[in-house]
Amino acid sequence: MEAKQNVGRTDYRVAIIGLGYVGLPLAVAMAKAGRHVVGVDIDARKVAQLNGCSSYIPDVPTSDVVAVVEAGNFVATSDYELLRDRDVIFICVPTPYDAMRAPDLCYIVSAAEGIQPRLSAGQLVILQSTTFPGTTEEIVQPILERSGLKAGIDFDLAFSPERIDPGRRDFTVTNTPKVVGGITQRATERAAEMLGALGSPVHLVSSPKAAEMTKLLENIFRSVNIALVNELARLSERMGIDIWEVINAAKTKPFGYMPFMPGAGVGGHCIGVDPYYLSWKAREYDFYTRFIELAAEVNQSMPFHVVDLTERALSENNCALRGARVLVLGVAFKRDVDDPRNSPAERVIELLLNRGATVTYHDPYVSRFHLGGDVFHREKLDMISQPLTEASVKSADCVIIVTGHRAIDYTFIVRNARAVVDSCNATDGIAGDTSRVIRLGNGVKN
Secondary structure, three states, X not given: XXXXXXXXXXXXXXXXXXXXXXXXXXXXXXXXOOOEEEEEOOOHHXXXXXXXXXXXXXXXXXXXXXXXXXXXOEEEEOOHHHHOOOOEEEEOOOOOEOOOOOEOOHHHHHHHHHHHHHOOOOOEEXXXXXXXXXXXXXXXXXXXXXXXOOEOOOEEEEEOOOOOOOOOOOOOOOOOOEEEEEOOHHHHHHHHHHHHOOOOOXXXXXXXXXXXXXXXXXXXXXXXXXXXXXXXXXXXXXXOOEHHHHHHXXXXXXXXXXXXXXXXXXXXXXXXXXXXXXXXXXXXXXXXXXXXXXXXXXXXXXXXXXXXHHHHHHHXXXXXXXXXXXXXXXXOOXXXXXXXXXXXXXXXXXXXXXXXXXXXXXXXXXXXXXXXXXXXXXXXXXXXXXXXOHHHHHHOOEEEEOOOOOOOOHXXXXXXXXXXXXXXXXXXXXXXXXXXXXXXXXXXXX
């Protein structure tokens, strides 16, 4: 059901644990709405930077941080003791998976354990971190109740999934509709009032589990559809069809179709992670999410396919992958953002290195890129973005475009590169000789 927008009180004291891509936009939005906000993060560098009136998240302008700090509505800290006098506490910490793709809830557990000894009667705790259905009630609630306070009686507890899309300007934390499910009706309504104060509509669901499943459905929907178009892209290569032309034609239909784009894989904090959270939890119920896992399998195969295309591009120039110099363009997980989490570029680079290539990368948004320490490349590496120059492009045996940042001049790349593998259609529409370009999903010979 839809909750009425209710600005409610303006004197709520708010705490937000985790000041990353989810927590910081929420903290600043709450502070701009007149709430006094304490942001808690274990990273002392982030705390110092925020208290020094500087932002490290592109979606949060430094000017906004300056405004809320100078107004006295926001302070960052690593001290959990400041939670004691808060009315509302948000948990906005990461939820990664481990090497076996099992959920890693260590950050949620740590946040809940940090709250527990400071929990006060009447407080509202809202978990926003993406996770499997049951986390709020089966993991967070028992930890908080070690305080001696009972959820639904002494304090309130709810789940409201974050809906942050890094780099997006049209839908932000202040106008994207919210979903809320509490362990009681009172918890649901209190959480809805808090989030509705940001200005966006709030949709109420019956329980935290329903809200948790809502977030997973949203991202699994994208994962499955990306997998579908990735599979069709590879088929199109064999059939002599340009999948990009097909997608552009299909999206002219005004109903019953939504365009998704193929690429080197999926990344970020949600699409590549969330399916595994649900699949892992489903096994507890003797249920196997075959459709979801198949989609994940297809998406995981795409970095391998990009490397295969690279071998093909090199062979057309009588060059082997072993010993080849490869320049990777874009290691962020999506265009025009600085977030490299779970980027397909990680696996692409690891595979290239393991097959004997020498790899460098350029990304105008990601100055350092960490990879390795896994079965694909045992050694942990810390790579540094290299300047993009005519010499660096010409000296590479192949240039791979993994993430198509708009700041890069792809006409310049095509003109100077010996060979190009384009996994995201960044070179589409470039005039002149494109015979050295292999585009993923394009089976039409240049």
